[in-house]
Each structure stands twice: as C-alpha cells, then as structure tokens.
Amino acid sequence: xxxxxxxxxxxxxxxxxxxxxxxxxxxxxxxxxxxxxxxxxxxxxxxxxxxxxxxxxxxxxxxxxxxxxxxxxxxxxxxxxxxxxxxxxxxxxxxxxxxxxxxxxxxxxxxxxxxxxxxxxxxxxxxxxxxxxxxxxxxxxxxxxxxxxxxxxxxxxxxxxxxxxxxxxxxxxxxxxxxxxxxxxxxxxxxxxxxxxxxxxxxxxxxxxxxxxxxxxxxxxxxxxxxxxxxxxxxxxxxxxxxxxxxxxxxxxxxxxxxxxxxxxxxxxxxxxxxxxxxxxxxxxxxxxxxxxxxxxxxxxxxxxxxxxxxxxxxxxxxxxxxxxxxxxxxxxxxxxxxxxxxxxxxxxxxxxxxxxxxxxxxxxxxxxxxxxxxxxxxxxxxxxxxxxxxxxxxxxxxxxxxxxxxxxxxxxxxxxxxxxxxxxxxxxxxxxxxxxx
Amino acid sequence: xxxxxxxxxxxxxxxxxxxxxxxxxxxxxxxxxxxxxxxxxxxxxxxxxxxxxxxxxxxxxxxxxxxxxxxxxxxxxxxxxxxxxxxxxxxxxxxxxxxxxxxxxxxxxxxxxxxxxxxxxxxxxxxxxxxxxxxxxxxxxxxxxxxxxxxxxxxxxxxxxxxxxxxxxxxxxxxxxxxxxxxxxxxxxxxxxxxxxxxxxxxxxxxxxxxxxxxxxxxxxxxxxxxxxxxxxxxxxxxxxxxxxxxxxxxxxxxxxxxxxxxxxxxxxxxxxxxxxxxxxxxxxxxxxxxxxxxxxxxxxxxxxxxxxxxxxxxxxxxxxxxxxxxxxxxxxxxxxxxxxxxxxxxxxxxxxxxxxxxxxxxxxxxxxxxxxxxxxxxxxxxxxxxxxxxxxxxxxxxxxxxxxxxxxxxxxxxxxxxxxxxxxxxxxxxxxxxxxx
Numbered sequence: 054x055x056x057x058x059x060x061x062x063x064x065x066x067x068x069x070x071x072x073x074x075x076x077x078x079x080x081x082x083x084x085x086x087x088x089x090x091x092x093x094x095x096x097x098x099x100x101x102x103x104x105x106x107x108x109x110x111x112x113x114x115x116x117x118x119x120x121x122x123x124x125x126x127x128x129x130x131x132x133x134x135x136x137x138x139x140x141x142x143x144x145x146x147x148x149x150x151x152x153x154x155x156x157x158x159x160x161x162x163x164x165x166x167x168x169x170x171x172x173x174x175x176x177x178x179x180x181x182x183x184x185x186x187x188x189x190x191x192x193x194x195x196x197x198x199x200x201x202x203x204x205x206x207x208x209x210x211x212x213x214x215x216x217x218x219x220x221x222x223x224x225x226x227x228x229x230x231x232x233x234x235x236x237x238x239x240x241x242x243x244x245x246x247x248x249x250x251x252x253x254x255x256x257x258x259x260x261x262x263x264x265x266x267x268x269x270x271x272x273x274x275x276x277x278x279x280x281x282x283x284x285x286x287x288x289x290x291x292x293x294x295x296x297x298x299x300x301x302x303x304x305x306x307x308x309x310x311x312x313x314x315x316x317x318x319x320x321x322x323x324x325x326x327x328x329x330x331x332x333x334x335x336x337x338x339x340x341x342x343x344x345x346x347x348x349x350x351x352x353x354x355x356x357x358x359x360x361x362x363x364x365x366x367x368x369x370x371x372x373x374x375x376x377x378x379x380x381x382x383x384x385x386x387x388x389x390x391x392x393x394x395x396x397x398x399x400x401x402x403x404x405x406x407x408x409x410x411x412x413x414x415x416x417x418x419x420x421x422x423x424x425x426x427x428x429x430x431x432x433x434x435x436x437x438x439x440x441x442x443x444x445x446x447x448x449x450x451x452x453x454x455x456x457x458x459x460x461x462x463x464x465x466x467x468x469x470x471x472x473x474x475x476x477x478x479x480x481x482x483x484x485x486x487x488x489x490x491x
Numbered sequence: 492x493x494x495x496x497x498x499x500x501x502x503x504x505x506x507x508x509x510x511x512x513x514x515x516x517x518x519x520x521x522x523x524x525x526x527x528x529x530x531x532x533x534x535x536x537x538x539x540x541x542x543x544x545x546x547x548x549x550x551x552x553x554x555x556x557x558x559x560x561x562x563x564x565x566x567x568x569x570x571x572x573x574x575x576x577x578x579x580x581x582x583x584x585x586x587x588x589x590x591x592x593x594x595x596x597x598x599x600x601x602x603x604x605x606x607x608x609x610x611x612x613x614x615x616x617x618x619x620x621x622x623x624x625x626x627x628x629x630x631x632x633x634x635x636x637x638x639x640x641x642x643x644x645x646x647x648x649x650x651x652x653x654x655x656x657x658x659x660x661x662x663x664x665x666x667x668x669x670x671x672x673x674x675x676x677x678x679x680x681x682x683x684x685x686x687x688x689x690x691x692x693x694x695x696x697x698x699x700x701x702x703x704x705x706x707x708x709x710x711x712x713x714x715x716x717x718x719x720x721x722x723x724x725x726x727x728x729x730x731x732x733x734x735x736x737x738x739x740x741x742x743x744x745x746x747x748x749x750x751x752x753x754x755x756x757x758x759x760x761x762x763x764x765x766x767x768x769x770x771x772x773x774x775x776x777x778x779x780x781x782x783x784x785x786x787x788x789x790x791x792x793x794x795x796x797x798x799x800x801x802x803x804x805x806x807x808x809x810x811x812x813x814x815x816x817x818x819x820x821x822x823x824x825x826x827x828x829x830x831x832x833x834x835x836x837x838x839x840x841x842x843x844x845x846x847x848x849x850x851x852x853x854x855x856x857x858x859x860x861x862x863x864x865x866x867x868x869x870x871x872x873x874x875x876x877x878x879x880x881x882x883x884x885x886x887x888x889x890x891x892x893x894x895x896x897x898x899x900x901x902x903x904x905x906x907x908x909x910x911x912x913x914x915x916x917x918x919x920x921x922x923x924x925x926x927x928x929x
Contacts, residue, residue, distance in 0.1 A: 058583060064580040064583070066530050066580070066596075070531050086845040087845060091509055092504050095501070096534065097615065098497060121560070123497070131534075131535075141494060141496070157852075177535065196855075203846070295838060299838065400737065404641075407525060407641070413524070418626070
C-alpha cells in the first residue's frame, strides 16, 4: 500500500501544529477585536461559483482546481480560496437583508490548488482572512489593511512592509487594459501559451506570469498608476494618509495587480523585510477592494474589501525565528509511580491535577526511575512528581524541577498550590535568564 | 447560477461559529492537559488507505466515500474520519521509531461522508479526537475514556453516561462471529440487501443496521458479552473499576459494536441523558481499542486506543442549553463620531483601544445619534463611546452603558483604565442579577 501522503499535501505534527494553531487563534482573536464575526463555509462548492468569482481568466480556474463529479453527478470543486464561498453564503442565507452594513466576517480553513509542489507551497494549504461588505469607503479599506498589520505584529512579525496600488474605477481599468493590449500585441509571439490566452481573456493577468523571459518583457509594460482617474488616485492617497495616522507606512507598487479577477480599486500585499537565514517567501498576505463580486454570484450590488493570509508562509517565518530563539512547548508534570498499587493511586492524582489546569502524563506500567526520568525529559516536562511507598505513608510527594534538578517534598494537600507557584517561578526564571545560546 | 451550498453541507455563521470554535478549543485544551500533541493530516488521502483501515465491509467504504481521480489520474478520497490518516502519518513519518511510546495525538477537522442528509447530520462535518498508540493497557484505555468525559464536562455537558462493551480478543470475536452467522442465517431472507452483504463480509456489521424491521430481528441476536474469554472479561472489568476510581459511572451495553472494522477489545460511547426540549441525537462521541490498525496500513504491530466526538452534535445540544439560558456574544464598544473630522480622529482611538485588548467598531460615515445607537444595540455592544466637538476640546469622551443607559464623562487619558473597570463591573452585575427570563 502507498504509505505516503497524497503528493503536495503534508502532515503537521506536534510543535509545528502548535505553531499553526497559535497563528490561527491570534489572527481570529485580533479580527474579533475589530468586530469581524466568524463564518465557516463548506470546503466543497458547486463549480460554477468559482468560474463566476475567481474568474475564468485566472490561472486558478484554468489550471489549478480540484473539480470532480459527486455521486449525484453534479460538478463540485474543493475551494481554491475562501472569499467566493463567503459571497455565496451571504446570498444563500440572505445575510445582506437583515443586518447592519457592513457585514464583517472572519474565517480560517483549508483550501486546495493543484499547483506544482515546491518549498513552502502545498496543494492543501490554510488561509485566514476577513471580508467587509456593504459600506465601502476609505476608512473601511484602511481598517482591513490596519487589522492585517496588527495580526502580523501579534504573531511576532515586526519587519513587515505594506505594498499598495489601485486598480482604479471601471474607466481607469478600461484605459489600462487597452494600453496593455497594445503593448503586449507587439511581444506576444515571444511569450508563453498562457500569456497568449491571457491577452485574449484579460491582459491584466499577463502581469502575474512567472515565466522568467515573460517577466523581462512585463517590466517595460505600462503601469496602472499612470492610467488612474483623478478620483481613483485621490481615493488611494486618502487610504495611505489614514494608514499613516495609525503609524503604518506604505509603499506604492505600480505592478501590483493580484491574481484574481474580482479586484477593483485598492489592492495591497504584506511583505516580510528580507533577513539573514530566512528565504524570500513572497507575499505574507494580500487583499483588496471588490466592487462587483457579490453581484457576480447572484447577490445585490454591494462593494467589499478583504484580506487573506497564508498560514503556511507565516508558520515558516515564525518557525525560523523561534528556532533562532530556542523556544519550545512542554508538559507541566510527569508523575512517577514505582508499583502497581501506586500507579492506581496516581491515576486519580493525575486526574485531579489536570482538573486544576496542569498538563501532564504518568507511567502506566512499572519502570526504573532512570527510565522514567528519561521519558519526562524527552517530553519536555517542567517537573517530575515522584510517589514512593514512604511518601504515600506520609501523604507527601517529591517534586523535582527537571531544569535545576532541585527536589522538594510537598504535602499532598498543598500540591496544587505549590505546583502553581513553582510553575510561575519556572517561567520567571526562564525570562530572567540571559539568552545564552541559539 | 446555483446559489445554495452543495446538498448536505451548511454554512456556520456568527454566534453558531463561535460555539463551534469554543467547543473545539476546549476539547483541544483538555487533550493537551492529558499530554496529547496536536496533529493535522491532509483532507485528501489515497483511497486504499480507507479500504484497509475503515474496512471494506463498513457502510462508509461501501456507500459513503467522496472518491475521485485527481488530475494525475490517481484515486483519492476526502477522509470520512481522521484515525486512518493519523495511522498513515505515523508510518510515513516513522513517528513510532524515535519517540517514547505511547504516541499521543489530538486532532480536529472536517470529514466527508455521502450520507442521506437529515437533521443534525451533514455530508461535511467536524470531528475532534485523540489516539494513543504503542503502550496498550487498562490505564491507557481508561485515560482516553476519562479525557472524553472531562471534555464534555468542560463544554458544559454534565448529564452524560458512558456506555461500554468489549469486542474481546481474536478468539472471543471468532466465536461470536460464528454465533451471529448461525443466528442471522435463519432470518436473512427477511432482511435488507445491505445485511445480506454484511452476513458474507462481516456479520458484526449487521448490528449497526438502521432498518426498523431488521432492528427487531437484531434485538434477539446473541450478545458479545456472552462470548468474551475470561481474560477479555477481566480486562473490561478492570477498566470499569479504574473509571469508578475517578468518579465515572459506566453502563455495559452488550449491543455496542461500533460501525468501523478496526475495533478490538474495549469500545465505548458517550450519550446525553435525554432532556425536555432536546431531541435524542445518538452518541456524542465514541471510541475504542484497536490491535491491528497500524499494521493494516503498513506500520509495525502496535496497539492503540482512540476517541472521537462529532462537533455538530455537541454544538446542537449546547446551543439548546444556551438558548434556554439567554447567553450571547457581543462587542466591548461602539465608537460614535458626528463629523468627518472626528471620524478621522476616532480611527486612531479605535486602533488604540483594540491594541488594549478591547473589541469594538465605529461609524465610518456621518449618521444621526439615533441611528448609531441602533447599530450599537444590534451589534450587542456593551458600551457606546461618544465623541463630540465639545468633548474633543476638553479631551474627554462620553461612555454610555447600553444596558443600564448610565452615561459617564471620562478623560481621554483614563479611557483604557476606566473601560477595563466598567467591563469588569458589567460582567459582575450580569452574574449577580437574578435570571429573570429565558
């Protein structure tokens, strides 16, 4: 039997899974502080949803979707991103009809794209994001960008820059598409077959091309910023000014257009400032304004703005930072008993300690003390709690700090309180200690 | 365009999503206290994995799997449960080779089964669970059952009973299968076509049949407990005694066999004691011991024990309880500004308050006070913070408790501290108030 995971998917285990969970919880919590409510939409959707939203000219729809027929013979697709499903959910649940606008939703979950697997890129990956729909404006756009930056700060990523651009209004985009068409017509016979299709369908998509030869040509293409109407340009500048008022510096990137068909107006990306020992991983997160997306999937004409982050990329960077700082997770206690009789009593003691909020494990079969100390160390336990015949008789246990090797005798009735103080002291000592090594 | 979710899937929105998240976080936290580490395996696996683990005689494999060919032409399946993927992950990552046994993992995530949709049953649903592999024994089985019960307590479900049974050892099961074959042979022509297949493949699976006429026949079938070897019976009794030592009452259910082929030894289910206003939803969670599962998927011969909970069912019951108690979630503040100039300043103030850990929203366009108070109330905000021209001049804001309608003038520099005290008091008053109505 094939015992490997499906190509392009991966297992996330122990400390790495803790890291993913920490990032996701933090992001969801910050979004909640900004008034975004949680929404969970299904992983499977009817295929036409993505054709209408992500767009028939996008690479995702053209090459990367997990599409299949279900047992009822209907074409379904594993979602390649989450915004489309949320728009569909607003329409099917008529959320726009009985709530104050804007609707504000936060989400997190797995997505699927049939891409060529490469370092840090998976066919199943996790996205977090928010959408604010129905009350468009400079502050709403700025709020989403601010929230994204606050999330990055909260997960410990400080050296982040915000790249920003505008795809303008309908008028600006039409003028720009015309300019791109004229420019690329002169070069298209030297470009890849995807770009030939893109020139027909939507010349904006050529700007996303990753073929090195094509990228050389794209460098000299007309820039969106030169085709913005005065109103669109003023809007972009206002958003930049609001961001400045809360201390967020932006950088206008005239080539930034994003790979999805639905964006209009302001678009943006968060990039990590390159550091020693950490490879460039592209955008940490990105988003933008969309005028017509909800209408495209059958809803009313309400504009929105959203942002999404790839959890895999954030985890990759934070993991590199944690490794540099030597941080890891572990149990509070490992409870040791030398006889079958003591093991039986320890099962009740362990249960009591966990109910008191401590994390820990115990031995279920008799082993030597040496063997048990080794297990406790490998599990990263902070304290070993040792219960012997003599201790039982005196209603005491021995508590050993596995870092300092100090051992203390504790009355059983005081154990919870003493353990609380010991753990507080353990963390205090850890923070006070000079950081000696990597 | 079809605007509904795919049949059998559903959207989970706002308060309901909060509830799912609360249940999942709590379960994962309790499991972490018991020393289980997080694992995340992919949603897509190679199809043979489930044939080998869940079993070719199970209803899941026979009728309910989302199986399709990927773009590379390989048969893949959306996981119908999570245990199989974890076993596969142990083998592909060789986790059994370089760790202390037992391996202990916790997990949560979506699963897919093509079942007939009905109240509380979905084709995409969420499971939480744990697996402990490689150090089998009465305490390890009891630990998993204890942990499950502690999770139910932690999410507020107190009236839960544990049903328990044993599928015995190889010898017990062979004797029992023989007895079942003899019994059902006499009735099989009156039974459903699934049961006819089951009689051939694995007569144990007949006991899971949900056809009412078949259930009548099954009532009189031989009981597993009468075919247990003395060793298997003693093991079951020891587990029951350990559970009693930590205050968990069990009830032996001789018909309990679980719908998966991989169980051996102790099996168990958690059931909610039926209450007024809450329908019977079947087992809240279930699990058991498995001797051969890891070996079946290509790993070494290590026994394990696991438990899984359906988040949908837990949410259904807790939601009914919350509705009875009138509990809901809301924002800390809604910040109101009457002019464009104040809105601009409020954007910075809101940012500061959120960085201080408060959750809140603000108006981004000018509206009447009345309209803004309505928005604040609908969003469940605890406090309105009102900023007018006069207040700005005096560096003050007005803070209004939206429950008591009390209004206080607060110096801007004291706002964070005052808001902290006010929110503490808000919760204290809420807890002190007699519960008047539903």
